[in-house]
Amino acid sequence: MPAEHHLPFRFYGRRKARTPTPLGLKTLEEGREVFAVDVPTQPLPNLASLFSKPFDQYTLEIGFGGGEHLLHRASNNPTTGFLGAEAFQDGVLRVYRECFAQQLKNVRVFPDDIRLLWDLLPPASFSSIYVLFPDPWPKKRHLWRRLLQTPTFAKLAELLTVGGTLYCATDIPDYAEQMQTEAAAVSALQQKQKDLLTPFAGYITTKYHQKAIRAGRTAQFMEFEKVA
Ligand SMILES: C[S@@+](CC[C@H](N)C(=O)[O-])C[C@H]1O[C@@H](n2cnc3c(N)ncnc32)[C@H](O)[C@@H]1O
Incomplete structure (x- = not known):
């Protein structure tokens, strides 16, 4: 039984789209051995223990989808350790392969x-956290499923180093408003003044973002600094 059945929440997104080929299954198995992080039995003392060596700084990306952004940043920033969380197996397989x-x-x-892990991650340990195009749950009766609400902002603020930044993007106008309102309720986060249409430095367009562009939707990019 998946661990989430013991928890007060359920994951509502898709777990997989395709049945992996035999080679895909092998990569999933080998990737799990080399790259996967398990839910620890004790809170993690530091992030260095997840890697084979310590890094200068650490970045978390939640819901990396196909991993385009995570992989791009990781290959361009070899002195930063990247932790990516994704519950969709097809995306995880792609990242292992790459x-x-x-x-x-x-x-x-x-x-x-990520909610299975985040309470066990060390506080004040990530200099950047990315949540790019979280599931929009546009139907009124599903709005409560949106990931980025005040309790999540409070948790992510706890995980950021002082001076660190939480980067959020969405193509859903009312979700962009909600993100800003709900983040404002967390005193440790301060929204940076910036043009919301300008992507973050070093950003590359994700697969979901490309789909949004094709559908005629405009993305908004928000940055929240951990101030205390
Ligand atoms: C709309 S997609 C966007 C994917 C990617 N960031 C992009 O821009 O292409 C949102 C992704 O977040 C993942 N996700 C949603 N909630 C999550 C959670 N609590 N932990 C880990 N992944 C999550 C979903 O599985 C899905 O792949």
Whole structure:
């Protein structure tokens, strides 16, 4: 039985789209051994223990989808350790495959719902956290499922180093408003004044963002600094 059945929440997104080929299954197995992070039995003392060596700083990306952004940043920032969380198996497989192909040593993957792990991660440990295009749950009766609400902002603020930044993007106008309102209720976070249409430095367009562009939707990019 998945661990989430013991928890007060359920994951509502898709777990997988395709049945992996035999080679895909092998990569999932080998990738799990090399790159996956399990739910620890004790709170993690530090993030360095997840990797084979310590890094200068650490970045978390939640819901990396196909991993385009995570892989791009990881290959361009070899002195930063990247932890990506994604509950969608097809995306996890793609990231394992690329990590092997590019021999990335600075990526670790939590192949499940980040809420199973985040209470066990060390506070004040990430200099950047990305949540790019979280599931929009546009129907009124599903709005409560949106990930980025005040309790999540409070948790992510706790995980950021002082001076660190939480980067959020969405193509859903009312979700962008909600993100800003709900983050404002967390005193440790301060929204940076910036043009919301300008992407973050070093950003590359994700697969979901490309789909949004094709559908005629405009993305908004918000940055929240951990101030205390
Ligand atoms: C709309 S997609 C966007 C994917 C990617 N960021 C992009 O821009 O292409 C949202 C992703 O977040 C993942 N996700 C949603 N909630 C999550 C959670 N609590 N933990 C880990 N992944 C999550 C979903 O599985 C899905 O792949």
